[in-house]
Amino acid sequence: MSGLQPNRESFGSRFGVIAATAGSAIGLGNIWRFPYVAGENGGAAFIILYLGFVIAIGIPVMLSEFTIGRRAQQNVYGSFRKLAPKQPWYLIGLMGVAAAFMILAFYTAVAGWTLEYLYQSIVNGFAGKSPDELNMMFDYFVGGTSRPLIWFFVFMGLTAFIIMAGVKNGIEKSTKILMPLLLILLLVLIVRSVTLPGAGKGISFLLRPDFSKITASTVLVALGQAFFSLSIGMGTLVTYGSYIKKSENLGSTAFSVAMADTLIAVLAGLAIFPAVFAFNIEPGYGEGLVFVTLPNIFQQMPGGTIFSVMFFILLGVAALTSTISVLEVIVAFFVEELKMKRKAATWLATFSVSILGILCVLSTSSLADFKILGHTIFSLLENTTANVLLPLGGMFIVIFVAWFFGRQNVVDELSNDGKLKARYVPLFMFIIKFVAPLAIAFVFLQGIGLINLK
Numbered sequence: 063m064s065g066l067q068p069n070r071e072s073f074g075s076r077f078g079v080i081a082a083t084a085g086s087a088i089g090l091g092n093i094w095r096f097p098y099v100a101g102e103n104g105g106a107a108f109i110i111l112y113l114g115f116v117i118a119i120g121i122p123v124m125l126s127e128f129t130i131g132r133r134a135q136q137n138v139y140g141s142f143r144k145l146a147p148k149q150p151w152y153l154i155g156l157m158g159v160a161a162a163f164m165i166l167a168f169y170t171a172v173a174g175w176t177l178e179y180l181y182q183s184i185v186n187g188f189a190g191k192s193p194d195e196l197n198m199m200f201d202y203f204v205g206g207t208s209r210p211l212i213w214f215f216v217f218m219g220l221t222a223f224i225i226m227a228g229v230k231n232g233i234e235k236s237t238k239i240l241m242p243l244l245l246i247l248l249l250v251l252i253v254r255s256v257t258l259p260g261a262g263k264g265i266s267f268l269l270r271p272d273f274s275k276i277t278a279s280t281v282l283v284a285l286g287q288a289f290f291s292l293s294i295g296m297g298t299l300v301t302y303g304s305y306i307k308k309s310e311n312l313g314s315t316a317f318s319v320a321m322a323d324t325l326i327a328v329l330a331g332l333a334i335f336p337a338v339f340a341f342n343i344e345p346g347y348g349e350g351l352v353f354v355t356l357p358n359i360f361q362q363m364p365g366g367t368i369f370s371v372m373f374f375i376l377l378g379v380a381a382l383t384s385t386i387s388v389l390e391v392i393v394a395f396f397v398e399e400l401k402m403k404r405k406a407a408t409w410l411a412t413f414s415v416s417i418l419g420i421l422c423v424l425s426t427s428s429l430a431d432f433k434i435l436g437h438t439i440f441s442l443l444e445n446t447t448a449n450v451l452l453p454l455g456g457m458f459i460v461i462f463v464a465w466f467f468g469r470q471n472v473v474d475e476l477s478n479d480g481k482l483k484a485r486y487v488p489l490f491m492f493i494i495k496f497v498a499p500l501a502i503a504f505v506f507l508q509g510i511g512l513i514n515l516k
């Protein structure tokens with residue numbers, strides 16, 4: 063059961079594993095979502111909560127996913143089927159595949175916006191525009207239909223193109239190039255941002271906590287953001303885990319990836335907030351933060367065009383290394399469960415995600431007034447995945463590993479059958495048995511208002 067299947071692909075090197083996994087984790091969640099969600103929910107206090115969740119819950123869930131995937135050598139549904147035959151645990155896998163559809167749909171819509179904004183940066187489209195005009199430019203763009211749809215399909219196409227090339231030649235090869243590029247771009251932008259005059263206010267917004275802003279729903283949003291940003295709770299890392307060789311150290315991989323993801327989110331905040339405050343803009347601007355605030359800043363600063371081009375390349379690259387990981391969840395599922403060829407599976411997945419994706423794209427235009435529970439389709443998918451499906455998925459995943467898969471299997475998997483010391487296993491077991499599931503359940507029930515223990 064634990065041997066690699068001869069015809070199954072795997073990542074070729076340790077750097078490849080890190081690039082692919084960090085590529086999945088680091089994305090729009092860090093650069094687009096984290097800054098505006100933190101801005102809306104109290105800044106530094108939110109970030110402290112977020113860090114706590116990453117360490118106490120995020121890393122253990124990530125490690126649990128790797129454990130399941132590497133042991134089972136299957137897609138997320140097949141992994142639960144294989145490790146727990148004839149038991150309903152496979153439902154977690156199905157929920158993961160469903161979440162992948164939902165995330166890819168709204169995420170690719172936003173990824174498409176980054177291409178429009180890259181294009182606008184290149185043709186100098188922000189030049190001479192007032193903040194109001196830039197605001198209108200964004201509303202006008204997302205309020206249209208053909209341009210957002212075209213960019214959506216371009217981005218889906220790029221994602222599908224990489225996935226068709228396979229695990230090694232597609233996912234690993236592309237992320238090994240794109241992730242170092244991302245890091246360089248981000249560093250240049252941070253240096254630019256923190257050297258702007260007046261940047262200090264933004265830094266103190268990020269560093270000075272105001273705990274009065276924290277409510278039960280803020281706590282759930284912080285947990286949801288941690289899950290979303292780390293790509294956990296839906297089987298992305300079960301799927302990637304199934305491509306990790308038996309000689310890799312899962313514990314150190316999970317730890318490095320979680321730390322890199324958190325660092326990039328905080329760095330993105332450091333790149334954005336000083337600039338926001340330097341230009342006296344409201345921090346809680348919402349989804350438009352990076353698409354309105356930043357162009358405004360870029361067009362006012364010396365050399366803005368080049369920084370603008372760099373920023374939207376960064377955003378697009380970050381998004382692409384994440385969309386491929388979500389599409390891979392669905393494609394691996396189709397290949398192994400429907401016995402399809404990789405190419406056909408990618409076409410089918412791309413086609414079916416696109417149907418939901420079109421509805422998300424149109425949520426800011428023709429379908430803007432179509433609301434379910436007060437949300438557009440776009441925001442319904444964004445919020446139910448991050449704040450409901452991923453935390454619940456993560457809770458069941460740790461419960462599965464702790465209580466069903468069992469200690470000996472965990473020890474074998476994390477120590478590579480005794481070759482590594484993995485001294486952290488007792489702590490890890492304690493966390494996934496008690497701390498993580500109880501904390502998730504508590505934050506979740508409290509956040510949706512079912513219990514109130516405040």
Ligand code: PHE
Nearest residue numbers: 087089090091092290291293
């Ligand atoms: N982690 C990615 C980001 O931060 C988004 C993502 C979520 C990717 C879930 C895969 C699975 O942008």
